């Protein structure tokens with residue numbers, strides 16, 4: 001079974017942990033150079049949105065494969081208020097809380113695939129992927145588990161498996 005890394009997000013500490021773990025996983029998977037910064041920045045933005053707009057949630061990061069493509073998959077999930085108009089939220093400069101309104105469009109631009117599934121009153125799930133160069137394929141066999149620190153981010157009550 002494929003490994004996944006979960007980071008609970010309820011504060012700035014969680015954002016930092018998700019960013020660091022995402023960067024470490026991307027590096028393990030063979031990404032390098034500016035890709036590591038791009039991936040970490042996209043993770044920061046969706047994690048920040050959880051804290052600012054939904055209060056708490058989680059980030060799930062995992063290796064991803066499709067055919068000959070290998071990369072990283074990042075899911076940001078919350079049970080917050082949801083987004084009434086996703087198309088509007090995706091526009092540069094649109095913010096409901098006097099933010100810059102660049103987080104969602106910025107993250108989409110940084111990643112290769114980006115999808116938002118949001119239901120008002122139920123929550124929001126952002127799924128994004130970045131595909132790496134062919135060399136990644138050989139790196140996948142070397143992937144190791146990286147430590148996560150969910151306790152520091154606060155796991156209280158969210159996303160516990162039965």
Ligand SMILES: Nc1ncnc2c1ncn2[C@@H]1O[C@H](COP(=O)(O)OP(=O)(O)O)[C@@H](O)[C@H]1O
Nearest residue numbers: 049053082089095096099100101102103104124
């Ligand atoms: N996880 C979320 N839950 C609820 N609303 C969200 C979430 N993420 C984004 N939004 C909505 O989409 C808008 C645009 O997000 P974003 O582009 O990151 O800009 P900003 O965070 O600066 O407002 C936010 O102002 C908010 O209304």
Ligand SMILES: [Mg+2]
Nearest residue numbers: 049099103104
């Ligand atoms: Mg934002």
